[in-house]
Amino acid sequence: MTDQEIFEWLQKNNSRDLERLFRKAYAVKEEIVKKTVYFRGIIELSNICEKNCFYCGIRKDVSVNRYCLTRKEILQCAEFAFANDYGSLVLQAGERKDDAYIRFINETITQIKALSEGRLGITLSLGEQSYDVYKKWFDLGAHRYLLRIETSSETLYQRLHPADHSFHNRIQCLRDLKTIGYQVGTGVMIGLPHQKIEDLVRDIRFFSEYDIDMIGMGPYIPQERAPLSTQPVDLDLNFILALKMIALTRIVMPDINIAATTALQALDPNGREKALKAGANILMPNITPQQYRADYQLYNDKPCIEEEPLLCLGCLESRIKSLGETIGYDQWGDSIHFEKRSKK
Ligand code: 5AD
Ligand code: SF4
Ligand code: FES
Numbered sequence: 001m002t003d004q005e006i007f008e009w010l011q012k013n014n015s016r017d018l019e020r021l022f023r024k025a026y027a028v029k030e031e032i033v034k035k036t037v038y039f040r041g042i043i044e045l046s047n048i049c050e051k052n053c054f055y056c057g058i059r060k061d062v063s064v065n066r067y068c069l070t071r072k073e074i075l076q077c078a079e080f081a082f083a084n085d086y087g088s089l090v091l092q093a094g095e096r097k098d099d100a101y102i103r104f105i106n107e108t109i110t111q112i113k114a115l116s117e118g119r120l121g122i123t124l125s126l127g128e129q130s131y132d133v134y135k136k137w138f139d140l141g142a143h144r145y146l147l148r149i150e151t152s153s154e155t156l157y158q159r160l161h162p163a164d165h166s167f168h169n170r171i172q173c174l175r176d177l178k179t180i181g182y183q184v185g186t187g188v189m190i191g192l193p194h195q196k197i198e199d200l201v202r203d204i205r206f207f208s209e210y211d212i213d214m215i216g217m218g219p220y221i222p223q224e225r226a227p228l229s230t231q232p233v234d235l236d237l238n239f240i241l242a243l244k245m246i247a248l249t250r251i252v253m254p255d256i257n258i259a260a261t262t263a264l265q266a267l268d269p270n271g272r273e274k275a276l277k278a279g280a281n282i283l284m285p286n287i288t289p290q291q292y293r294a295d296y297q298l299y300n301d302k303p304c305i306e307e308e309p310l311l312c313l314g315c316l317e318s319r320i321k322s323l324g325e326t327i328g329y330d331q332w333g334d335s336i337h338f339e340k341r342s343k344k
Pocket of ligand 2: 049050051052053056057058059060093094095127298
């Protein structure tokens with residue numbers, strides 16, 4: 001697909017065109033990654049963050065009850081994931097770089113590996129870190145890392161972040177992760193204030209130029225405690241735009257893993273199913289203990305704040321069955337793209 005074609009699809013909004021695009025993307029998905037959905041249970045282990053991204057509901061300057069799960073609580077979540085045959089889990093948190101925290105994560109990775117005899121895959125989503133820290137975590141057994149670029153436009157990135165947040169460092173982190181041997185995931189927010197269609201086209205090119213293995217992207221949703229929320233956006237449009245981005249990314253990069261993100265479900269009760277129908281193949285059920293969920297609201301109307309992990313699991317199972325897809329229980333579900341890349 002040429003940039004011009006991507007641009008044109010991103011501008012189409014009538015339901016017949018959308019149907020055509022989603023069907024095309026689904027056909028690519030069926031052929032290449034098949035109709036299996038892989039689960040990554042996500043543990044939001046802490047909302048303490050050193051950063052101050054203008055869009056985020058747990059940025060340093062907002063007043064929210066800060067928590068960090070104990071190691072025991074994290075291990076209980078991991079046991080839940082393992083007992084329910086989730087192939088892998090994601091450890092996500094706000095960004096912290098102090099030594100005590102790094103050691104805490106080191107130990108946590110080691111213990112999760114031990115409790116599952118190495119069978120639970122571990123994906124990290126713990127922000128920007130040094131090469132050595134990434135390397136240490138990889139050596140301890142983490143094998144995938146998610147770090148969204150948020151937008152591939154440097155000028156837009158600067159409008160969304162304070163001056164000391166560096167676009168170039170993010171890119172360097174993505175490079176380091178790849179050098180070390182991680183499967184690398186990135187992604188963007190869709191429908192940001194001042195974001196142009198051209199920026200989104202460039203985002204898709206960015207994914208392919210950086211040879212990314214996994215994508216997690218969703219609509220931007222204002223969070224009332226964050227400064228960016230004073231700038232209005234059209235949420236209906238953002239939702240459709242996000243689905244189109246998923247479909248186009250699937251067509252451009254047929255063998256990568258693409259997540260149906262929770263932010264989509266915040267805007268439409270069937271948002272994640274619609275994303276699976278538009279080419280996504282990964283779901284990230286939230287397995288954070290219920291009592292912490294209200295304090296991890298990066299954006300407004302985040303779903304499943306009141307639900308216990310087991311309830312989410314049953315709910316997701318029936319949603320997936322209704323689409324005629326199967327769940328890849330007990331499998332890591334690595335991106336085919338990564339397998340090919342590592343054989344090169
Ligand atoms: N709307 C949508 N996504 C958001 N994120 C943070 N704040 C928002 C928001 N207001 C996303 C960012 C970050 C991920 C963990 O959550 O893309 O990388
Ligand atoms: Fe921190 Fe991530 Fe939120 Fe930025 S988006 S403030 S790094 S949790
Ligand atoms: Fe949480 Fe449906 S996914 S209740």
